[in-house]
Amino acid sequence: MQALYGLKQAVFLWYNCFTEALVGLGFKLLPDDIYVYIKHDALSYIIIYVDNALVAARSDQEIDDVLALLRDKFKIKVFAPEKFLGYGIKFDNRLVILD
Numbered sequence: 001m002q003a004l005y006g007l008k009q010a011v012f013l014w015y016n017c018f019t020e021a022l023v024g025l026g027f028k029l030l031p032d033d034i035y036v037y038i039k040h041d042a043l044s045y046i047i048i049y050v051d052n053a054l055v056a057a058r059s060d061q062e063i064d065d066v067l068a069l070l071r072d073k074f075k076i077k078v079f080a081p082e083k084f085l086g087y088g089i090k091f092d093n094r095l096v097i098l099d
Helices: 008-024 060-073
Strands: 028-030 033-039 044-049 052-056 087-092 095-098
Touching: 008 028, 008 044, 044 060, 052 060
Parallel strands: none
Antiparallel strands: 028 033, 033 044, 044 052, 087 095
């Protein structure tokens, strides 16, 4: 089933497609937040909002591994985030600061 971009069912179909792909890659939904996925063996996290996603992991290599898996399934653009969901993101050594 396909939907036109911008229609209500398009978001639902995209969410189902993305969830199915991530579950196939070993991610699980957090029970308390259906927009956060976790892969326990690598401690990798993916947070989604509509068609944007934020990937977090313990190391840059783990993030690269997750992005490689996503590239196999989807056409993605990768960039260092400066904002996500209205929060500014700053990096200080191994600390992530949201403001």
